[in-house]
Amino acid sequence: MKTSKTAQELFQTAFESRYTWDEDFPGYSAKVQLIQGQETYTGKIFIHRDLSVEVSGISDIEVQEGIYIQLRNVVTHCKPASFNEEYGEHEFIQSTDDTQATVIIVKGESLNSTYKIKGREICQETRVKGSTAFVIDTHENLDTGEGYIANRYDAIFRDLKTNEIQSILKFEDTYEKVGNYYLMIKQVVQDSQDVKDTIAEFSYSDIKLQESAMM
Template sequence: MDNLKEINCKEIFRKAYERRYTWRNDFKGYQGKCIFLRNNIIHKGSFALGKDFKPNIQKIEDENIVKSIASQLFEVCIHRVKREFESVHSENNFNLLKNSESGILMNVSGKNQGDKYRVKNDCINMVYRTIHGSIIEIFVEEFLDTGKGFLSKKYSSQQIDPNTLKAKSQKLEYEDEFVNIDKKDYWILSSRTIKYLNQNKEEETQKFVFDDIRLLN
């Protein structure tokens, strides 16, 4: 551990940031069928996601389920936008906190003061960020190597109260599956399973399936 001072956290984070999988800038969106499953109840519909990243869900009447499907589609696509490292992090510095088997843990000073990241094998496997007044803490267990970058495949997410630093939401366990469309290196979410404990501390599962996917021209 004598070389800790030689670790350049900003360059390590930059490399991992640039190895995330993103869509090309000429992405025009996609459409397909969507299925929502919870407690043995199935809702089937169709969807379109335009280049403006606004999901349009059809043939499902339950507004809460429509919102839930739309939020998954939006959340997925917003992370596929290619934004240059300097445009996002030029006003941030990255400072070493710990180097362990779990990865290189660093905190951020500057514009995004207080955020934290952890990097292992050139992948960001922990995110601790303040978003809209809440801290979001994400731990990634498994990645998919698309050949064009890495996608989080199995991970957990939880909201933390920024004042008490205690959990303010249940922990959500995600498992994602992706499909490569038309061999054009557009990796699209084909299913997402979310597990969590309900108010009775019983495990519940929601599953979103996206099928018959076609790129929009």
């Protein structure tokens, strides 16, 4: 009889099947355009070799901060990470749900999250941050041949005490390979919180890796 994989093994497989940049990632620069309602903003962005983010050339501070946060999220998902460093001290509990997805509860000193896994991919993440609980459902992944990247997903944020929905965001991301690396060239975010949906469209062009990546 074949022994079934443990909860930790299942989660580790899904975690390590994600696409990430490697240790040689050199950083890059790009032009950014954000279309938000009737407004269009343009500027310059840098994701440096140390994975720090810089946004310049945008006079509206809130818009500049919004682009910075968006790029920090990109870095969070693409940066190389060791499973043992991230989750080595955590506890993993396995169950299933009515969709036959594998449910993995991850418990740690400062983390208590629930993930759903189908095949080798994470399809849902539920976490609590401060007074807010959020659920991210992934509907489509890009198979790069070097790992998967979520490129169509929704996020629902709720007040932890009242369970009231604070916001519903729908994302569609587009990646292209530049040199040796897949980089985001577009993200469309639909905010469905209000009666009338609002859409923000981030576009990145004239992407230039540092020369070391092209050698």
